[in-house]
Amino acid sequence: MQVMTFETALGRFGIGxxxxxxxxxxxxxxxxPTMLERxxxxxxxxxxxxxxxGSLVDRIEDYAEGERVSFDDVALDFGAAPDFxxxxxxxxxxxxxGETLTYGDLARRLGDANLSRAVGRAMGANPIPLxxxxHRVLASNGKPGGFSAPGGAASKVRMLALEGVSIGAPVGQLSFGFS
Incomplete structure (x- = not known):
């Protein structure tokens, strides 16, 4: 694996x-130094x-500045991640x-609403966040739930705010913040 770090409006990212x-x-x-060590x-x-x-880095930088980006074309390597x-x-x-869903929603899409905790474990183990x-997966009450990145749930809320999502809005809906 090759790695690098780079600075964005949100702070330094690392990728591999x-x-x-x-x-x-x-x-x-x-x-x-800590990021490189990791x-x-x-x-x-x-x-x-x-x-x-290089294109991916540009899009992450754009994301950090609040621009709508898509990562649809990025090839992903999950290595030895479990099948689930x-x-x-x-x-x-x-x-x-700007879209959200709950751990339960994702569990239902996987075929069993009782898999919510397993979905939470998968999210916590996600090697390729963003x-x-x-960060778009919320608790059933619309609150952020857990987030294993530095800053925890506050980082999740910040990322969602960049996308126009207000925590506390109905799950799956945007809050545009018009005054």
Whole structure:
């Protein structure tokens, strides 16, 4: 895996990629040495982005500035992620900018409403947050629920605010904040 860090309006991001696609995203919250240590732990090396990774970096920078972006064309490498997690991530990448759903909604789409906790574990293990938008998954009461990135739920709320989502609005709906 090759890795790099880069600065955005939200702070420093880290990413890692393989020949198969994007394998890691680290959200802002750690300083560069800590982020590199986390990215380089398994034999990874600092790399130079190719055209596809360069385009991804540009889109993440645009996202951090509040621009509507899509990551639909990004090839993803989930490595050894369990099958259930992969199935959850495959469904989650279809949730668009400004949309939300609950852990239960995602569990039902996976075939069993009783899988909400398993969905939560999959979201917590998501190696590619933002691109696989686990920040768009909320608790059944419309509150943010957990978020394993630095800053926890406050980071999740901040990311959703960039997308025009107001926590407390009905799940699945936008709040445009018009005054």
């Amino acid at each position: 990629w393989t020949d198969r696609g994007l394998a890691r995203v680290l959200l802002p919250g750690d300083d560069e 990215l380089l732990w398994d034999g990874a090396t600092v790399g130079e982005p190719d055209r596809a990774i 997690h992969r199935r959850a991530y495959d469904l989650l990448v279809k949730v668009r900018w 691109v696989v938008p686990c």
